[in-house]
Amino acid sequence: MELATPSDAFVETTDVLIIGSGAAGLSAALGIVETNPDRCVTIITRAKPADSSTAWAQGGLAAVTSPEDSFASHIEDTMAAGAFHGARDRISELVHQAGEAIKRLVSHGARFDDDLHLEGGHRFRRIVHAGDSSGWEVESTLLRAAAARGIRIIPHTRAVDLLTTADGTVCGARVLHNGQVGRWLADEVVLAAGGSGALWTLTSNPDVATADGLAMALRAGAATRDIEFMQFHPTVLAVPRSGGKDVLISEAVRGEGGILIDERGERFMRSRHPQADLAPRDVVSAEIIARMRATGSEHVYLDARSIADFPQRFPTIHAMLIERGVDATVDLIPVRPGAHYHCGGIAADLDGRTSLSGLSAIGEVAGTGVQGANRLASNSLTEALVAGHRCGIRLAESRRTASTHHPVARTAVAPVGDAAAIRSVMDDYVGVVRNDTDLTTAINILTSLPKASAFNAATLDATNMAWAGLAIARAAQQRSESLGCHRRSDDVAATTTNYHYAGA
Helix, strand or coil, rough: CCCCCCCCCCCCEEEEEEEECCCHHHHHHHHHHHCCCCCCCCEEEECCCCCHHHHHHHHCCECCCCCCCCCCHHHHHHHCCCCCCHHHHHHHHHHHHHHHHHHHHHHCCCCCCCCCCCCCCCCCEEEEECCCCCCHHHHHHHHHHHHHCEEEECCEEEEEEEEECCCCCCCEEEECCCCEEEEEEEEEEEECCCCCCCHCEEEEECCCCCCCHHHHHHCCCCCEEEECCCCEEEEECCCCCCCCCCEECCHHHHCCCCCECCCCCCCCCHCCCCCCCHHCCHHHHHHHHHHHHHHHHCCCCEEECCCHHHHHHHHHHHHHHHHHCCCCCCCCCCEEEEEEEEEEEECCCCCCCECCEEEEECHHEECCCCCCCCCCCCCHHHHHHHHHHHHHHHCCCCCCCHHHHHCCCCCEEEECCCCCHHHHHHHHHCCCCECCCHHHHHHHHCCCCCEECCHHHHHHHHHHHHHHHHHHHHHHHHHCCECCCEEEECCCCCCCCCCCCCCC
């Protein structure tokens, strides 16, 4: 299937078309041109090149760089955080290649702090960071490297659907640019379009995270993996935004001494998990929701007042909190879980291969099995760099004949409208804790949304959100047991203390 759109107004061609300009997409582009400078690479991105989840990331990159740490420990922490649902062989590849990925970044000019951060689920300090703006350091470094190598990045160009040949091979993408619909034909298409956080009202993600890549892949018939596993970050500021973005309070704040308390001042995580406030994110998010329901509160509090140098250690977070009227040096920070990272996605390996010939998927849009049922903190940027580079190396020499660039029409479907209604459905029925009744309600609503009268950027948002939301709800309904960040309140076998923990 594909969306019904106006007729194509233009046709462009390239060797490799990369959709998305975050860490994964930029790493793939660099891997291609550094291996084969003659390969024509084009990156399209729906907003500005730096408007990605990468640029917003606060934490950093997980990698074994300390003599006290070990590959085995990082692997086990990743497996444990992911509820032992992850693909151990791929996790091992990621862990062993993480250090080289960081060295490549440094060779491009990235600068990181000398100290290592500690985050939830990690038993050792292994988070390489640049203050609390690590994502921006990664994004800006890769953008400079891409510019230096002449990689073409076309902003404000939005992919609408993948183009496929009669045998299902992906051969390009239909795009929306300057109000016109057209085609980009390519030997290879790389989906690096980011995640799905904007399907929920409270999210750490940018507004562009409307699951475009996942929705396009679903309409083209690509296989998916683990899409029911949406990780909710425990500590998103519970102050309604009036424009701008929701404020994520990095896990590193808890790593440096911040603690979670309820409205009565009780430090509730100490009795719920051996790692207390630094338990894996799925555990902390679930316990916050449980505490909110028990006390009737709309949030809990993060107490960071013991961190004497908070403004210096976390300058970006401090500035954003001050803008919202919260001074972490004297105030308790009201927090609650917000949609953060999609652990599943388009089924792919760490080289980006998917079930469709001609299509690669890397970064958050891909479900590689590395994140398991719940992502270990700061493994995502590492995966984006590793998988992006590996995908780029693979595609550097990949070529198909021009005769394969003949897309055929698929069954046309009409767009839908009202993204706000879709967010309400996801908030109410497909949140941190799910059950069969709620999921059935979500599926019924999402399958009966009214059709939109026009195709435009807003209806494209809503349509992709509806496609992805429906797929997530259906997958969540099929997994009747609780696992990782997929929590079922109607799973009678589950207990609140049945946590996967690797030990000290």
